[in-house]
Amino acid sequence: MATIRHVTTTSLDAPALRAVMAGFDRALRSHREALNALNVYPVPDGDTGTNMMMTVDSVVAELDELDADADLTAVTVAVIHGSLMGARGNSGVILSQVLRGLVEVMAGGTGSPVDGRMLADGLAGASTAAYAAVMRPVEGTILTVVRESSMAALGVAETGGDLLAVTEAARAAGGVALERTPDLLQVLADAGVVDAGGFGYLLLLDALLATIDGRPLPEPPDVPGTASDRPGAGGRTTAAMDGTRYEVMFFLDAPDGAVPGFKEAWDALGDSIVVVGGDGIWNCHVHTDDIGAAVEAGIAVGRPHRIRVTDLYEEVEEQAWVRDRLADDEDDVGDPVDCAVVAVANGEGVRQIFRSLGVRRVVLGGQSMNPSTTDLLAAVEAVPSDEVVLLPNNGNIIPVAEQVDGQTSKTVRVVATRGVTEGFASLLQYDPCATAEQNASAMAAAASSVVAGEVTVAVRDATSDVGDISSGDHLGLCGGRVCVIADSLFAVTTGLLEAIVDGDHELVTLIAGADADEATTSAIVAWLDAEHPDLEVEAHVGGQPLYHYYVGVE
Secondary structure, three states, rough: OOOOOOOOOOOOHHHHHHHHHHHHHHHHHHHHHHHHHHOOOOOOOOOOHHHHHHHHHHHHHHHHHHHHHOOOHHHHHHHHHHHHOOOHHHHHHHHHHHHHHHHHHHHHHOOOOEEEEHHHHHHHHEEEEEEHOOOOOOOOOOOHHHHHHHHHHHHHOOOOHHHHHHHHHHHHHHHHHHHHHHHOHHHHHHHHOOOHHHHHHHHHHHHHHHHHHHOOOOOOOOOOOOHHHHHHHHHHHHHOOOOEEEEEEEEEOOOHHHHHHHHHHHHHHEEEEEEEEEEEEEEEEEEEEOOHHHHHHHHHHHHHEEEEEEEHHHHHHHHHHHHHHOOOOOOOOOOOOOOEEEEEEOOOOHHHHHHOOOOOEEEEEEEEOOOOOHHHHHHHHHOOOOOEEEOOOOOOOOOHHHOOHOOOOOOOOEEEOHHHHHHHHHHHHOOOOOOOHHHHHHHHHHHHEEEEEEEOOOOOEEEEEEEEEEOEEEEEEEEEEEEEEEEOHHHHHHHHHHHOOOOOOOOOEEEEEOOOOOHHHHHHHHHHHHOOOOEEEEEEOOOOOOOOOOEEEE
């Protein structure tokens, strides 16, 4: 005998839709690591689970701003706007269009509750919007799962199926489609996984069933490790290095008629292109090797803002950064001051140094770990001052930092520091009783007096002005250029110092990273004492990833 299931909700009204989004957010949060572990296609692009969760977090935050009695139209507007503005990464932007297509149909229903027919039409709208958002749709991705679930929903709706029947059909067909994704996409088959975005989309249908029928949200599966740990996965870094290097995202204020030409310009620059929005505001995403050209294409048709750039070659390190970021940085912002400082940094030792120099809020970020305008804005709003100086401490973060002043009632000035040693030097001129304008001027002058360098290890073969580079070589960089290549950490660091220290310098600051060892650091300090006895040397444990040493010479 068939089990008789008692339907809790026969239609979705405004409170029910809010409950669906809250349930979807909870499901994504609990499944985040599992989804991240599936993320192998087409190149590491943030993390699918994290990106989808952040997108829906933004929706929930926007819904929380509504009155409790907000109607269905207001709720759908909040879902559309919140998902567009909060979308992160390729998967987040596509998800924003899935949500947009779904709820636009609901909004068009004159405010009446959503029944089975309207839900099926909404899922069809979600599929259409998702395909339209992608420059070159690829089957075996979330696009396939959304399309096949919507087709099943439409079939049941045509026979008069109610809300529960339509949702069950969509979930069942979506599950089958997800299992078939490796058959459609070789990279998934090689890795032995299903598509992460499609998996995440099914959690939306699970949240619908939880709201409609009272079913529990699914428990996350065990996470065996990252996709690169599985046999046959091939490694995420290899996938990134075979493709374009940078993920560029920004919002674009531009006339709707200018967007097709803009997308064509981007098509010549890269791949994984997603441009979504309308009514003059667009969320734009591309993978490219030419950051400047990608931004200039936006300038040619409108105003890019909230620019984010991620180095896909270092995505493994970004995963660690995201995990730290989600844990929330609970810095003690202290007592009110006339002007506060917010800095971007990674590595516990580096963050502690910034705090000791008077920084009130440290935002986690750095090389390949680019915080968004929203992240920086939250820090600015948290500090107890109406005037704030921002230290980005990385060239990629400067454009994002410069957007913050226009998003807050506070006065925000950016000192365009490109490294942490410049940030440290700038703080020697910080006066909490001065204005942001006065501090920015004095701090910028102090930062400009520093010759900054970095020591790292090459991740691939390349050429440079000082010779050919092989993967695994130790590199000394200054001004963003390789100036020393060596086969040991000691040799490259001392070679870098020899290249940048001159007779006018008085102080060398050495910040040891997570991969530097005490013996090498001591040997470098001893070499400085012997070769440059007139120099004062300060060595600190920074704990930063990627770079064995940050060097500052003043």
